[in-house]
Amino acid sequence: MSRPARIEIADFGPCGDTLLLAEYDAEVDTIRVNGRALERVRAERGALEAELFMASAVAHEAFHRTQPNASEAAVHAHVRAATGSDPRRFETFVRVRYDRRDVEP
Numbered sequence: 001m002s003r004p005a006r007i008e009i010a011d012f013g014p015c016g017d018t019l020l021l022a023e024y025d026a027e028v029d030t031i032r033v034n035g036r037a038l039e040r041v042r043a044e045r046g047a048l049e050a051e052l053f054m055a056s057a058v059a060h061e062a063f064h065r066t067q068p069n070a071s072e073a074a075v076h077a078h079v080r081a082a083t084g085s086d087p088r089r090f091e092t093f094v095r096v097r098y099d100r101r102d103v104e105p
């Protein structure tokens with residue numbers, strides 16, 4: 001890999017149960033992390049958990065970038081090894097707690 005992807009914190013809009021935590025856009029070689037999800041983790045679990053969420057999301061998408069044919073199970077194993085935590089902790093927490101009342105006007 002010649003150089004790292006661009007990393008952005010982006011507003012994905014309110015998504016309810018189908019909340020996307022992060023994505024990799026190969027066309028512009030950019031990893032985007034859901035800023036609303038990041039702020040939810042920070043507000044409810046604190047700055048350290050928010051850092052871990054960010055690290056997990058970037059590690060997840062970076063692995064998709066370098067290993068585009070990897071299964072989600074392989075990606076999760078990579079994130080677990082890279083961050084020392086179960087990547088599903090954030091999926092469950094953010095999705096369950098992401099109440100529509102909090103994000104829709």
Ligand SMILES: [Zn+2]
Pocket residue numbers: 060064072075
């Ligand atoms: Zn994935």
